[in-house]
Amino acid sequence: MQAEAKRLPKREEIDAKYKWKLEDLYANDEQWEQEFKQLAEKLPALETYKGKLADSPQQLAGCLKLRGELSLLLERLFVYARMRRDENNANPTYQALTDRASSLAVQVSSASSFIVPEILGMPEAKLQQFRAAEPELSLYDFYLQELLRQKAHVLSAEQEQLLAQVGELSSAPQNIFRMLNNADLKFPKIKDDDGDEVELTHGRYIQFMESNNRDVRKAAFEAMYQTYRNNQNTFAATLNGSVKKDVFYARVRKYESARQASLDSDNVPVEVYDNLIKTVRSHLPAFYRYMKLRKKLLGLDQLHMYDIYAPMVQDVEMKMSYEEAYQTMIKGLAPLGEEYSNLLKKAHDEGWIDVFESEGKTSGAYSWGAYGTHPYVLLNYQDNVDNMFTIAHEMGHAMHSYYSDKEQPYVNAQYTIFVAEVASTVNESLLMDWMLNNTTDKREKLYLLNHYLEQFRGTVFRQTMFAEFEKLTHEEIEKGGALTPESLSSMYHQLNKDYYGDEVVSDDDIALEWARIPHFYNAFYVYKYATGFSAATALSQQILQEGEPAVARYMQFLKSGGSDYPLELLKLAGVDMTTPAPVDSALKVFERLLDEFEELLES
Template identity: 80%
Template structure:
């Protein structure tokens, strides 16, 4: 089964099992999940016996931290399994319930362990350093403990931390409400496809329609999508407003100057990195205007609309890419990373780490996830396009980053930060694109691929930076005591589109509603990492291609480092310095060169 029919979205049982992930690699059945759930509940009271004793001896501290890690690892497995089962079909009440129970237990775990950090920080620093010297097994926790000391001024008393932990479930409500409304309850109308047949609009099909050569299909899908969101604008605005208020609340409680500073401090990232990104991208918008102007010319349009942004500019080339072919092509593109990396890609495909096709109720989009001690998983909603092949490569970058981190790091440091996460995914995309450009002799196909690569820049650098600026604006408004009404959100978002796309594009009024469908806005100050990660990855992929083995070794060591150091330091060791605007500007210089090349090919035609 290489392709799922497009007419009717299949139910999950209709998907060939070879294209569905095997979550039994985490738990053989739900009974095992229940047993481990009970185990966590039984172990949880054991944490209380350490309360008030962490400063008494290094041994007490060590045993408490060991128990906390053990419980956290089991909790991670419980939540990941329940949530991924729910993601298979969000309308399945059984796994909605399991996810809710896992969320509730996670809050209980947070509450029961909330005394640990404040109590560690109440130990005089010289005593804590003495503990590290006295108890050799505490050496594992050296970076962890020193990181706690760095953030000491933002940690509250044990009682206050416990109260915040108990509020965790409430804090997650805006995101949960958005996901259920967006994935389970929101229904889109049918539109007529290129053949005039009625087809249901879905999250997964939307971009496919946006890439249609038939402008009527693009416009119809665009208007149908945003009409649906506009009808629910008050609910979406209230939900996003609540999420932003939650961010501001936590930042103030923890004595940060702003929600932005609070978010960045987790990774020890200076605010200047965020501001550098916005300023550098804004200063390079004229070259982006050149790109959209070329798009208008190549599409032979009198007026470029927002629904013309995704359609391939090289109309004569239609590069369909079925899943099996996409996987084989990706393997060729990633060959510079070595045979071990290739063998892991084969294992992921053959042992069903990947959930490939869209089905009714399945969570939209794509992600890589998993739990320590088992292999990572990838969720896709694969459509037969080149773009989806790059999504596959992107998510496999995340997956193998997780695999290497889990294999080489103890549980405590296996989880890499989001700041470096997008580097691994984008290196994969860059290497794959390099291979395709080098192995394409057809001029039209080369133009098509250049278009795709430029689109990666548009979507990952320009678009995500616009998102980042929108997030900064929404949080600043709430911090000033202003309300985020549907009108306020839409007005800000519309103006940003005008700024970023310029006069070359007719900014359709409907685009003002796009803020309502972006799930990343419920994980504040996340999207800027796509742009910074893309820039770092551009540099690293060039090093891999130009230097070969030494660069590959540095890069694989970076993948194996997990969260064992600050992300800026990990990237420096791999070969890029993100504390300056230079990597952002270098990436935008690559964009300029690619644009020059495409313009040259167009002029030759």
């Protein structure tokens, strides 16, 4: 009976009302095959424009229009195949469809590779004349403006081709790290909560860090970092190689620094990055207070780095069925207006969401889809409050995509990573506010406050510390220095002491944490988590305090897709990330939550 209860259901055993309707994309696989064939037949038409974009405004407009049609077809084909595969990864039919769509994507990319160099090869005055003469080109205004903005950093066709060929070599540090970290690294066995010897793994490490048994936490922590210490020279060499690669590309493309080169893709000035670090550092005393409270609640004389994930609020289990969670979310998001609420109901009723775990289904959660059809959300719902926040998060992404697609032409619909997490986090913040105001049980309220405080710790404080580490490592190479195991560990250990303060023992082992963070191989990315969370927290406060005017601004942001630069889009919503104000505002929310937590404990 127990084995039956633990068995995952097969896809066909899940009630249809809890499965997404991919038929809204393609009625059946035959229709997918027809469109696949259609794209393959249309592709050679791109070749007829090669070398002729400067001939006339009509040629340029025709080429951009055709590329857009091909891209949209490809998006639909790939999304359908991949989402069908995600229903059951063991299904060979959809493994094959996904592979075929991926191969076609390479062909489309290759066939359209001449477009950007040809446009940038035109004299700017001529391109402006073309834009004035051909009304159809107005659709591509922002796209062309963005190409011209980055023109100074685009090299000659021969040099670009050479850089493209170096691309495979430049991914070596990341590939080596991935293989070493995920395939070759072997961790020792430790005793789990039941006293059984189990092998430590990346996945189990997080579980062990959340254990109520301090001996388990300590053993996992020491075993994890001893393994990295044993391999620190290799990890330092790979990270050193990755940072040098970033610096090389920045210099070749005539940027002042690797950080500037990375941020320029979003047209974000480095001051935004510096403001984040400076503002978060100015609020560290509140974070130290949170750590002190953690030490007190856990009943510890000393708080070590292996104690910071242990649950502060014990024995609270907030069970919640999917239907209950979804209806609670709708109540929590009511401040966003009736239209938003009705769309959430429509998503629930009309097959936008794939709810429950089943055999072979892709794990985790995401929101995805193709332009011209409603977005989809994949969940693996479990009956708890954390999963309710996951629904709110993914529906935030889905609604952002819905409004972007509805209001923007295809070329401007796709929003960037910099703003992507804003809509999802606004939903979580509004839902959390509703939950806190409608929960009467003291321990449940403490649990929710702790959940929210932990989000700040993980997304704002921790990611900003990572961002500062990336800044320091790249500056070290840019001034002609070297990154060794000793210098990396020294740099990281000092940051850990700065950010966690005297309330936490910065164990020697934590100095090695740099060796296990995959994000460092995609440099200057993590700061977007912290800025996105801060922007969303500031926006949710505006929505709750101002009401309709703030909601109207926010809806305009959702509808703008990728039609402007991220900072300009956020200004539409009501936050100016070029100033420290949004981060400051968000961290004041953290301080208010901490006050509330402490008052509740004393009541």
